[in-house]
Amino acid sequence: MNAVNSHITPDGRTIGAPIMEMKNITLRFGGVVAIKDISFDIKEGEIRAIIGPNGAGKSSMLNVINGFYHPQEGEVHFRGKKRKSLKPHQIAKQGIARTFQNIALFKGMSTLDNIMTGRLTHMKAGLLSQTLWWGNAQREEVENREVVEKVIDFLEIQTIRKTPVGRLPYGLQKRVELGRALAAEPKLLLLDEPMAGMNVEEKEDMSRFILDVNDEFGTTIALIEHDMGVVMDIADRVVVMDYGKKIGDGTPQEVRSNQNVIDAYLGVAHD
């Protein structure tokens, strides 16, 4: 596979050069090695899945990608440049947004307000202007609200626009969280188990939204998911992790026939 030139998938999407490259990442918490010498890349425009059994280090990997964890060894390259150690909000400004495994919304706030928080990095008005609700602040609010309304329309959650998020069922909360990430207009979207705890119908809806986000906005997506059916259906390439190590990498078909992967999922004694 040519890693540099862009290519077009059979269904007509353009997949470009790597947007994010992980080079020999090792992450330790004290004596525990969470990630051990892992390298892989995420290409522009693709849907990249990270799978693996419980405790394989998937969420840690996601936290490395979005800069929350700083690996002890290895380099993270973003858009071809080595990324320095950054604070999460600085990472957000670079165009990386995420959702969480355990929903992290403001429960008492409405859907609308929650998604509006995703626009935070796009707000530039000063304290004075915001306090007086005048000039820039007012104009920005209108602009941001427009983006938020488009996200609401996209995710078909008009009915719950003004409903406090805490009152919503789980599946809808997940959708609101995706909405908040989308409102940031990210280049790279990280989804931590977007379908966990959902029923079949909700999973189908969420899969469609993920595909549509990728298709409509050209957003690159990296996702962690347990449901193999979903991963095989929507991902372009899959990284498989087990006990902090990478044991497989490739298209869903390649990964499916990889003996190491089969062993990891069926449970084989480790050395």
Place this chain on the structure above:
Amino acid sequence: MTNTTNAEALDISMDTQLDDQLNTVPKLLARNAIQYANAPAYREKEYGIWQSWTWSQTAKEVNALALGFLDLGIKKGDHIAIVGRNRPYFYWAMVAAQSVGAVPVPLYKDAVAEEMAYVLDHCNASYVVAEDQEQVDKVIDVIDDLKDMKGIIFLDPRGMRKYDKSSLFDFKEVQQNGRDKSSKLQKTLDAIIKSQNGDNTCAMLYTSGTTGRPKGVVLSNRNIVETAKATCEFDTLSVNDSVLAYLPMAWVGDFIFSIGQAYTSGFCVACPESGETMQHDLREVGPTYFFAPPRYFESMLTSVQIRMEDAGKFKRWLFKVFMAHAKEVGPKILDGKPVGLYANLKYLLGELLITGPLKNTLGLSRVRVGYTAGEAIGPELFEFYRSLGINIKQLYGQTEASVFITQQNDGEVSADTVGKPSPGVELKIDEKGQVFYRSVGSFVEYFKDKKSTAETKDKEGWVATGDAGFIEKTSGQLRIIDRAKDVGKLKDGSMFAPKFVENKHKFYANILESVVFGDGKDKCVAFLNIDLTAVGNWAERNNIAYASYQELAGHPKVYEMIQKNIEEVNESVAQDDMLSSCQIHRFLILHKQLDADDDELTRTQKVRRNIIAEKYSDLLKALYDGSSEIFTQTEVTYEDGRKGSISATLEIRDAVVHSKKQVAA
């Protein structure tokens, strides 16, 4: 191209608005673009904000689309299918199709691909205007079998980026294309519109088809425009009114309200943001003209009741006091009858504290004219809304009549009649009791079905409704009894109309389903199903333990309660002039719920009485032979298709019946 010149080309101006000149929908649009230029024609909530289009803007949008249609090669007599939820764009598409001489065919948006294929094939549709990927996919699924299909025009491009675009057209691009070519095509378009008259087809609507395949009902511009004019006058609908378009576009009612009457009187059609936000949007729009089937009113009432039960003591007390008063005097005040100063003041106070805010919550504060139709509405339900001061009236109609057959006048409203003939409608009832009508709205024909047309509409223009009814002597209004084919006679020759009694049973919350028998017998008997939610709730409150539907249905206390309901219905049936012999003499509560999986109901939840009579023939026999209980065994089909059987010993009860004299005395 401005609208003024457009209208001039059609010889329509302020001083030449002769009624007979405005005989098509496109001509009405041209008039509205001048006469009501700045009045809102359409509203739609999008991105959380109500967007609106004035009549002059609407005329421009429709004109651009019609030009685009011409450029696509759509011509006179073509059929253009339209499928999506209620949105201004689809109403425009219908009028644009009419403007180029094509026939709009709105479809049910939740139809599956095969159903859609049948209709598209039957009407030889050349283009489909579809809302989104979901609808486009359905058409693409079957497009290979449709030889006349030339392309699909879609509104929302989402998800279709990678589709083969050779026969897919973007709605907005078709419009833009039309605008670009207006110098070339405008004259042609104007000439087509000018040449049309009342005989041109206005739309083709498929009837739902409870028996056999759906039939395409062809309605001419005369049908629609004349019916709309007469009924707008009847209810004094004007440019100041507004309506929320939320019922399926394929249904004739939506067509007559949102196109016929809207274009005739110039009122505004508002479209909800999505199907689910309808209730919320209703409240924001506050329409003055409102239509809903009985089940909608019922679910609204249930939600009010549940929310009141959760309210605080004081609020509940206020609700009780003022609703009781409103029930007593509200309908009278609505009909303009005197009730006395004190009652009026108390009603006003109630309006301020309870009924006003309640109407506002329901989105019905501004409703001036409301209709319900489609099936019988319970008197309680009807009274509830009327006591709030909402002018709900009954309407009887069907697709073949361009909706209106009969409707109730303001001040002449009752729950069990459906009104006097609508303006321009003649009514007759044949010796068997079947209702026939003849009106300007009577359909032209069933598309490609001469046989059915001849069966339904005779040479003199009388159309058979298939319903049995009679004119009530006291009020002069029509009363629908039943489907004509279900009406029969008891042994003594008196009329038997099962649905009349069944509906009265079903108005009780405890009774879910009722099947009445008696055709050719000496007395009437009934099978009943209890409503598990309502009766279960009652059992919980009264500490009655039960493990299954069957056990609850057979509980003596439940029987007692149901017997009381049946006897109350008997009492009211006894007072009826023609149907007093339809009182229930004996009844039983079935040990299982009637189910569509067992073929006992249709998929639209209507009882199939012949199948039920056959399947439970042993029970029916027992009802007539005087036994007090019967053992029975019934085969049931589970949801996954497995079969099983249940057995039970059912109690049969006698109900008190009344003679007419007895009640009077």
